[in-house]
Amino acid sequence: MATPKKKSASKSAKSIDFAAAPINQQLSKEEKIDLYRTIIGIRRFEERSLRAYNQGKIGGFLHLYIGQEAVATGIVSLMEKDDHIITAYRDHGHALAVGMSMNECMAEMYGKYTGCSKGKGGSMHFFAPDKNYWGGHGIVAGQTPLGAGLAFALKYKGLKGCALAFLGDGAVNQGSFMETLNLASLWNIPVIFVIENNGYSMGTSLKRSSAEENLAHRADGFDMEWEVCNGHDVYEVREVANRAMKRAREESKPFLLEIRTYRYRGHSVADANHEKYRTKEEIEEYKRTKDPVNVIRQKLIDEGVMTEAEAKKIDQEKKDEAEASAKFAEESPYAPRSEIQTDVYSEVDNDTEGKLKGTYFFND
Amino acid sequence: MALITYREAIKQALDEEIQRDENVCIMGEEVAQYNGAYKVTEGLWAKHGDKRVIDTPISEAAFSGLAIGASALGVRPVIEMMFMSFSYVAIDQLFNNASFCRYMSGGLMNIPIVVRGPANGGTNVGATHSHTPENMVANHPGLKVVCPSNAYDAKGLMKAAIRDDDPVFVMENTLLYGEKWEVPEEEYIVELGVANVLKEGEDMTIVSHGRCAMLSLQAAKTLEEKHGISVEVVDLRSIRPLDEETILNSVKKTGRVLLVEENKPYCGVDAQISHIIQLKAFDYLDGPIHRVSSIDAPQIYAKPLEDWQIPNEERIIEGALKTMA
Numbered sequence A: 001m002a003t004p005k006k007k008s009a010s011k012s013a014k015s016i017d018f019a020a021a022p023i024n025q026q027l028s029k030e031e032k033i034d035l036y037r038t039i040i041g042i043r044r045f046e047e048r049s050l051r052a053y054n055q056g057k058i059g060g061f062l063h064l065y066i067g068q069e070a071v072a073t074g075i076v077s078l079m080e081k082d083d084h085i086i087t088a089y090r091d092h093g094h095a096l097a098v099g100m101s102m103n104e105c106m107a108e109m110y111g112k113y114t115g116c117s118k119g120k121g122g123s124m125h126f127f128a129p130d131k132n133y134w135g136g137h138g139i140v141a142g143q144t145p146l147g148a149g150l151a152f153a154l155k156y157k158g159l160k161g162c163a164l165a166f167l168g169d170g171a172v173n174q175g176s177f178m179e180t181l182n183l184a185s186l187w188n189i190p191v192i193f194v195i196e197n198n199g200y201s202m203g204t205s206l207k208r209s210s211a212e213e214n215l216a217h218r219a220d221g222f223d224m225e226w227e228v229c230n231g232h233d234v235y236e237v238r239e240v241a242n243r244a245m246k247r248a249r250e251e252s253k254p255f256l257l258e259i260r261t262y263r264y265r266g267h268s269v270a271d272a273n274h275e276k277y278r279t280k281e282e283i284e285e286y287k288r289t290k291d292p293v294n295v296i297r298q299k300l301i302d303e304g305v306m307t308e309a310e311a312k313k314i315d316q317e318k319k320d321e322a323e324a325s326a327k328f329a330e331e332s333p334y335a336p337r338s339e340i341q342t343d344v345y346s347e348v349d350n351d352t353e354g355k356l357k358g359t360y361f362f363n364d
Numbered sequence B: 001m002a003l004i005t006y007r008e009a010i011k012q013a014l015d016e017e018i019q020r021d022e023n024v025c026i027m028g029e030e031v032a033q034y035n036g037a038y039k040v041t042e043g044l045w046a047k048h049g050d051k052r053v054i055d056t057p058i059s060e061a062a063f064s065g066l067a068i069g070a071s072a073l074g075v076r077p078v079i080e081m082m083f084m085s086f087s088y089v090a091i092d093q094l095f096n097n098a099s100f101c102r103y104m105s106g107g108l109m110n111i112p113i114v115v116r117g118p119a120n121g122g123t124n125v126g127a128t129h130s131h132t133p134e135n136m137v138a139n140h141p142g143l144k145v146v147c148p149s150n151a152y153d154a155k156g157l158m159k160a161a162i163r164d165d166d167p168v169f170v171m172e173n174t175l176l177y178g179e180k181w182e183v184p185e186e187e188y189i190v191e192l193g194v195a196n197v198l199k200e201g202e203d204m205t206i207v208s209h210g211r212c213a214m215l216s217l218q219a220a221k222t223l224e225e226k227h228g229i230s231v232e233v234v235d236l237r238s239i240r241p242l243d244e245e246t247i248l249n250s251v252k253k254t255g256r257v258l259l260v261e262e263n264k265p266y267c268g269v270d271a272q273i274s275h276i277i278q279l280k281a282f283d284y285l286d287g288p289i290h291r292v293s294s295i296d297a298p299q300i301y302a303k304p305l306e307d308w309q310i311p312n313e314e315r316i317i318e319g320a321l322k323t324m325a
């Protein structure tokens, strides 16, 4: 039997001061404040998008990341030039963390032409290749082989980087993910699979969906290293992820990282049932003791990095920015109907000289 | 007759079939304790328990294949795809195993499963969640597929599908779940392979299926009132098997045909119907066959654009006027 590669860090988490880890020690004051800025920014942006959804301005699905902000923020803060990232439909946090603007994200949710995908993708399908962000994917776990592919390309091209493929605790039960784990390990691909374990896949608790609740242990079956950590403290996320990312870049090895986190809202806003499959107390307890916004705010104040007043000011700035993004989205136009059939084929879009042969579109 | 929703009609069918046959069970994501993502199975787990109404992990390939295997020994699983779009991760199981096991065994095996769930756009959720794969299913001999357009058909076809000894896909529609129709209290079945003439007419025939059949019916009324065109509307109900006779009889009567479906046009269901009509009723046609399909591109997210991309009354009327020209 394979011996576990790594022990869970979560058990001893309380005793470890992650702020003291070298990767966090080396942060400048401004960089630390930036972590807070990103986390609170995601929170305020999503709260504003929720209001827009409730007002009927945003339709379809809205999967909020509220409660999980420190995960994307911490990991993205470690990304280097040749690191790439891909995630599922709960993608707003990752998008803002990589530096997408609130305007383009909000406008996309409104379905507007000024959105990051011209209103073609929507809330679940944000993309920003210029920021090494490859989506935003609606089919559970469908993004995981793509993440391995990003890493494969890095290795193929001799670039020193890693790919980060995020997925949920429910997504681990898709065949595509398990196939990908094997490939990644077999081929020594520098990909880090980040399971954002928020305890639920829609209304199904982890216990009811996975036979082995320690999801990271699956890596053992593929001779892959793994680790488990908490997701509410951005310092902890950074400390653990940094080691995995460094190793991937330097040794071209995959890694399975399970991060224990929590979502405050329903699976999507349409999930009105979410206090039926879990208790109000469970939600309140997490908010009270582990809220990622409060945790980093308090740490930075205690460290003397920022004052209460400065924290408030940043919070207000982010509220204003979110408000402005809603106004921007509201005032933006929809794409013209002719845009329905652009961006389907690259060759057609770029066929400025009309040289393509054959018929591409088939409406009467 | 009771006025009930499309959702309720499907639930009644499932409920009644679970009670009728101890081999019928339901399987899928969130179908039991959560009462179904779209509440189609609401109350069934409470009523019938863990053995008959089963929550699965997000493992469509596994539970589809498992259903096929179980059906070989006489279990009759009804598997729910939360969206028919998610059946794409189970394509090998459904399009290889479910469709070909009978053939490859020389008729020794049969696969009495039902694959059900919503297959529609128009809900502002983007390209990955808006597929209408009835044409893909129909392209696989061995599979059957039906697309109920109303509550009556949804109940009757679901019961027929469950009792059928072959794999049957039932394509539902989230935009219809909350709509109401008259449904009899007593037991009935809608046989596979029987189309329904929703409205009789003289000047032209619209052939359609699923929610588009309802849109076509609305458009037909407008065409009659505003343009004085008498339209016959044929609702296919069943895509494979296909009721060619009803289609051809109508075409022979009117001489003009408009085909309306939410599929993308290339190799859509209507491509096959068009072929059948020109082959078997060529001499009866007074003009070319026209189609209204979804605009040929992945599903766009933006709501007003998506509402234009999929067939709507305005586009159907435009198509009908072209057909009459």
Ligand SMILES: Cc1ncc(C[n+]2csc(CCOP(=O)(O)OP(=O)(O)O)c2C)c(N)n1
Pocket (backbone or CB within 6 Å): A090, A138, A139, A140, A167, A168, A169, A170, A171, A172, A198, A200, A201, A202, A267, B029, B058, B060, B082, B086, B089
């Ligand atoms: C193949 C597939 N099956 C089902 C769904 C519907 N669905 C979307 S998210 C989800 C739950 C996923 O849970 P998890 O992986 O834990 O991620 P979380 O939503 O908690 O972030 C389900 C069942 C889907 N999008 N794709």
Ligand SMILES: [Mg+2]
Pocket (backbone or CB within 6 Å): A168, A169, A170, A196, A197, A198, A199, A200, A201, A202
């Ligand atoms: Mg989850």
